[in-house]
Amino acid sequence: MDDFRLQSGGRPSDGGLPARRAVMRWAWRLFRREWRQQFLILALITVAVAATVLGSTVAVNDPPPKDAGFGTAQYSISFDPYGSKAQTVVTKVEHDGTVQLIENETFSIPGTINTYQLRSQAAHGPYGGPMLSLVSGHFPSSANEVAVTSGVASAFRLSIGKTWDVGGLDRHVVGIVQNPQSLLDAFALVVPGQVANPSEVTALFDVPRNDLRSIDKVLQANVPSSTVSSPASVAASNPLNPETISLAALVLGMLLIALVSIGGFTVLAQRRMRSIGMLESIGATDRHVRLVVSANGTVVGVVGSILGFIIGFAGWLLYRPSFEQSAHHIVGMFALPWLVVLIAMVLAIVAAYFASSRPARAVTKVPIVHALSGRPAPPRQIHRSIVPGIVFLVAAFLLLGYSGSTGGGDGNGGAPELLLGLVLLMPGLILLAPFFLSLTERVSRRAPIASRLALRDLARYRARSGSALSAISIGVLISVIVILASASRFSNVFDYAGPNLASNQIALHTGFPPQGVTIVHRNSKGQLVRVRHHKTETATPAQLSSGAEQIAKGLGGHLVALESPNAQLNGTQGGRSWSGQIYVATPQLLRAFGISASEINPKALVLTSRPGLAGVSGLSMDFGTSKQPVGQGGPAGGIKSPLIQEVSALPAGTSAPNTVITEYAMKKFHISESLSDWLVLGNQSFTAAQISSAQLTAASQQLQVESRNDIPSGSTIINWATLFGILIALGVLAMSVGLVRSETSGELRTLAATGASSYTRRTLTAVTAGALGFLGALLGVVGGYVAMIGWLRSNSLNGGISALANVPFGDLMLILFGMPAIAAAVGWLLASREPAVLGRQPIE
């Protein structure tokens, strides 16, 4: 042995860098020659990185920029109105640092309910640069010059060179400008000092942090309603950080990709077995062989991540113009969340590397003679205990239970345990996958030959099918958790959740005194007259109704007055109390929703669109008198379990009149009512511009506008979650069934040679896809129930385990049986091609 070692000539025992370079070169050549065989993995990584680049860029840039309204300043204070006390604050700030004032006076656009602002801002001030850009012309430089936004130019038919009477003075329009941080910002820009009655003044400033306290003191002493804001304080008010969400989705996505890729690289390594045997026969060490496979994985990861970045970035460049229009602010070409992009690219490479390292280890264990023969190594009979998987599930169950019990049973404060519990579910499912696969062998015993072979192969080649099964089950797990959590939350008819209104509905509520707005109109002589409205006025009920009518007219909608009864519903279901305003079922309201009197039970006290409310116990109706309103000093009377009739024609939104007291009940219990809200019903969805106009009008009418919010309905969430689970499962199956079947391509050749028809080939693929899909769905549903039972069993707020009684049966059946059926059908349709080489393995 010593003699042999002496022959090394001082070269490293494993060949060192030259050897690694030679192996890497070969891996690269293999990738170039065989990239089609790695297309699925490559496509998967490319799409994931491209989606991350585009998705995270859109998510991060959709909200206004974090420095919107600050320019380059660190702090801002808004004064409304700007008086002597505000001036005191500004003097203090000027003493400590540099200040730029932006003054605004709001004007109405004659003949419309829209407004614009006359704004004085130094075009080249110390901080306001990012809030102002020139589209054409030049900035105003004297009192008789003005620059306008394109919206204002359009409304007043202005162009550069025209003269415009604005702010009590004829001014030359010298430029078209915009606020890059808010393209909806409609204003007319004049030089500082040209706004006579500013309705709002914003002070942008930078001061040392130490001076901020003294400024804040002065501010609180003089204008306590204002606060010092900074980009950080504005960002902190938004708990959902798009970058964090992008990263969480990215990590989960890459885990799924890694699981799918393991199967892909295993089959690839199997296909290259002969080449690897050749390499070993001429002296490659195990390390070299591992390097071939893992270098291939790394190359796939690198190429996939670079391609993904290029595609994602190109997609962003193409989408950016329309995105800017929808986001209403200018977004830079390179305004990508670079950290997220970098992490995505690195994770893609790491995922591909780790996915290939397991088959790389396995391939070194194949004897060289076996490898050279190109025969697949016989599957080893490994008994994988289900105990580790169950231990992980139990640990997840306990952690989720602990999380659910925190905060006195409402689950608040148990976020770390919740996260850890959900994370532990995944290794639990991965470790249980081999056991579930072993079940297929037992099931197959009495199946017809093609099905038996397919099911048995799934059990025999668990290295490939196991990773695919894990990926499917994790996708289904996420989907099932969302479905069950949504079903348990949205099924509570007392604490009704969901969107507040339909998209063709707007609710009007009595609001605060109107903001100061200068109304411009023409008098009888045709002259423009400015009338300033101050916010000290208080509207009468008649004025409010008139205002509501004006808004409904402006929207072209039908106005329904909503009478509030001096009554309320009380009760608790699943730990949650009754929520939501109730109204009176006036004839006008019923007519508006097409409900005829004959449809109503004459003895019904309450009508509702909340499904299941009619059969629920524990609800009471309390009512007061004109002297003693309900809820103030206790009810004057009440009735337990009032007769409730479900009327599906009533609107379903949480702010809509989804539950109303009948006129019969109002008369029987002498309940008084008052008018406080209105509902505007349109023939079609209201546009953002219509809503914006309604808000502006409402602001001057002491009304508040409530339009449809972004909260989805329970069925929307459940349907999307079902679709997500099915698509993930089908995607994984599309990528893995071919790989699993290629493992046994030799058997397929034998079958074809012995006369098996396309029926047999189709059945093999269909059963493989269907069985893998069903097992993944089953495992995911089991995991989902473990998670939800674990969490709900100790969570009183969400009604405990009984909340799971409202299972969306159809969606779960779709995942459990529909998805595998689709997979089997697609597998059947796509698997009819006869193997190209029947007699032998293709030679390298």
Add this chain to the structure above:
Amino acid sequence: MSMLELRKISKSYGQGANEVDALTDIDLSVERGSLVAIMGPSGSGKSTLLTIAGSLEEPTSGDVVIDGVRLSGMSRNDKARLRRRSIGYVFQDFNLLAGLTAVENVSLPLELDGVSLKKARSKGMEALERLGLGDRATNYPDQLSGGERQRVAIARAVVGERSLLLADEPSGALDSLNGEAVMRMILSACHGGVAAVVVTHDAKLASWADRVVFLRDGKAVDETLPPPTPEELLAPDVPNPA
């Protein structure tokens, strides 16, 4: 000292009732510069013997000694190092790596051993030129004919300072003309001091060897000089081997 020594080599596959003896107590010694042919019917254990001699497979019992070094107890990595430094292996179906050019295939064992790319390429080119393939060096295996591929495989087997050449049916996939050319190359390597063992079915090619070992059912049933040529048979002082 023999370049290759096989001492009481046995190899069996399977276990219990399924156990099959592929080789039983084989002894073989190959000196430097000599060419040994191994013949025998299919399933007689010829290829198994060669793979054991080439450290590609472990014997069930017995010792393999290469250039005085026993393989038993050697780690996988040490065996790999031995293969790339001392043993050249030629296969029936060439076993060239499809992603590498002819010269890259030939220089690969040197590169795996840590020889710099430039030096390895230079030695690879030398080996190819010796075998008349200098102008085909940058071609990929699928751009070469069967005979050319086998010549590249031989160049890879002799490149560097290999002292043991093992060839398993090196002419099996070639026509007779190319088969003879291959044997001539192997013989030429032997003349340069390389010990060679060739497995073949072809008695005509075996006649090139210094010695022929006959295997039947895993046992060496005969070991003899090459079959005599017609001229030798006609000579009065040559005994009939039968």
